[in-house]
Amino acid sequence: METNSLLGYALLGLLHQHAMSGYDLRKIFTTTAMGSFSDSPGAIYPALKRLEGQGLIRGTEEASTGQRKRRVFKITREGLAELKRWLTGPVTRNDIIRGLGTLMLRFAFMDQVTGPGHSADFLRCFAEQIAAYLPELERFLEANRAKMPLSARLALESGIQEYALRLKWARTAITQYEPGKRNRV
Amino acid sequence: METNSLLGYALLGLLHQHAMSGYDLRKIFTTTAMGSFSDSPGAIYPALKRLEGQGLIRGTEEASTGQRKRRVFKITREGLAELKRWLTGPVTRNDIIRGLGTLMLRFAFMDQVTGPGHSADFLRCFAEQIAAYLPELERFLEANRAKMPLSARLALESGIQEYALRLKWARTAITQYEPGKRNRV
DNA sequence: AATGTCATGTAACTAGTTACATGATTTA
DNA sequence: TAAATCATGTAACTAGTTACATGACATT
Numbered sequence: 001m002e003t004n005s006l007l008g009y010a011l012l013g014l015l016h017q018h019a020m021s022g023y024d025l026r027k028i029f030t031t032t033a034m035g036s037f038s039d040s041p042g043a044i045y046p047a048l049k050r051l052e053g054q055g056l057i058r059g060t061e062e063a064s065t066g067q068r069k070r071r072v073f074k075i076t077r078e079g080l081a082e083l084k085r086w087l088t089g090p091v092t093r094n095d096i097i098r099g100l101g102t103l104m105l106r107f108a109f110m111d112q113v114t115g116p117g118h119s120a121d122f123l124r125c126f127a128e129q130i131a132a133y134l135p136e137l138e139r140f141l142e143a144n145r146a147k148m149p150l151s152a153r154l155a156l157e158s159g160i161q162e163y164a165l166r167l168k169w170a171r172t173a174i175t176q177y178e179p180g181k182r183n184r185v
Numbered sequence: 186m187e188t189n190s191l192l193g194y195a196l197l198g199l200l201h202q203h204a205m206s207g208y209d210l211r212k213i214f215t216t217t218a219m220g221s222f223s224d225s226p227g228a229i230y231p232a233l234k235r236l237e238g239q240g241l242i243r244g245t246e247e248a249s250t251g252q253r254k255r256r257v258f259k260i261t262r263e264g265l266a267e268l269k270r271w272l273t274g275p276v277t278r279n280d281i282i283r284g285l286g287t288l289m290l291r292f293a294f295m296d297q298v299t300g301p302g303h304s305a306d307f308l309r310c311f312a313e314q315i316a317a318y319l320p321e322l323e324r325f326l327e328a329n330r331a332k333m334p335l336s337a338r339l340a341l342e343s344g345i346q347e348y349a350l351r352l353k354w355a356r357t358a359i360t361q362y363e364p365g366k367r368n369r370v
Numbered sequence: 371a372a373t374g375t376c377a378t379g380t381a382a383c384t385a386g387t388t389a390c391a392t393g394a395t396t397t398a
Numbered sequence: 399t400a401a402a403t404c405a406t407g408t409a410a411c412t413a414g415t416t417a418c419a420t421g422a423c424a425t426t
Binding site: 042068069 | 409
C-alpha cells in the first residue's frame, strides 16, 4: 500500500477530472482557489514522476500547439483505486487537530470519485470529530484565559471559531445530500 | 539573516515565554491547543539543535527531579531579535493564500514580544489582505459554480466562509486594542 | 521482572524549497 | 533582438517522518 503526500493526492484528484500536463497542473495552483499548493516545478514534476513510478498515472508525449512537446498524464486504474482508498479512509481526531486542509481536499474530490452517498457519510464523521474536539479547546481556553496575553487569547478564540464554523458548515452541507434533493452532478 | 521553519519559530516563541526542555516543549504540542505541531522527538530535538547552532537559544544541563538529566533551553538576545524580525515582517498576499496558520502563530506571540501597539497594526494589515483576497475567491466561485460537483462547491464555500470569519474576527479584535481600553496584560 | 514515565537523541528515508538549465515559439 | 510564454526538468539544500536506541528511576 503506497503512501503519498497531500500534493500527490491533489495531483491524482485533478488528473481524475481529466488528463493534463504538469504545466496545466501548475496553472491550476497559480490561478484557481487551490493556491495553497506550491506551483513550483521543483515540487510538481518530481511528484508526477513518483506517481508514474508507482503506476498511478501514465504520461504520454504529445505534439503541442506549437511550443515545446508536452507530457499529458492520465490516471490509471491503480491510481483511481489509490485515490478511492485515500478518500474513503476514516476521519480521525488527528486529522482534525493537524488542520482541516487535508480533509477539505478529500471532500472536494469526493462526489466525483466515490459518489454523493459517501460524501454524506464523510460529513457525518467530520462533524462528529469536530463536535468532540471543540469542547476540549473551549475548556482549554477557559482554564487559561486569565494567564494568556490578549493576542494569544484572541488567536485561540479565532481557532475555536473556525472549528465551530466548520461544524455548522458540515451540518448544513449534510442536508444538501438528503434524499429528495437531486444531488447528482 | 537566518531562516527558520514554522516549528523553529514556534519553539523560539515558546522559549521566549520561559526557559524549557525539549520534553516540556513536546508536552505543549501534545497537550495544549498547539496540537497542529508534531510532538515527535525526531522533529523537536534536531530543531532545537539548529536553533542552538544559530545562537538563537542556549541549552544548559540540569540535574532534574530524579530521572535522567534534562537540557533546559533559554532564548538569547539574538534569538529575541530574530523572533521580533519574524513577527514584524509584512503580511503578504501569499501568507494569506498559503494558509492562515503561520499568521495566527505570529499573532499569538505578538503581544508578549513586540507589544500591543504592533498587534493592532498587524491586525489591520491582516484584515486588509483578506479583504482584498476574499472577493477574488467569491468571483472564482460564481464563475465556476455551475460546472462544479456539489462537494467541490461546498468545500470552496467553506474556504470562503473561513476567510470571511477571520476578517470579521480581525475587525473585532482591533477594537480590543483601541485607546481607552486597558490592553496591557 | 516487567512495564511505565521521564528524557534525549540518531538514522534512513521522503518530500519540498530555491534556483538554475534548457529549448521552442511568439510578440514587442 | 530582447523579452515573454509555453513547457519540462535537475541539483543542492532543508526539514520533517517513522522507527529505533539509550538510560534512569518508579511502580506493579
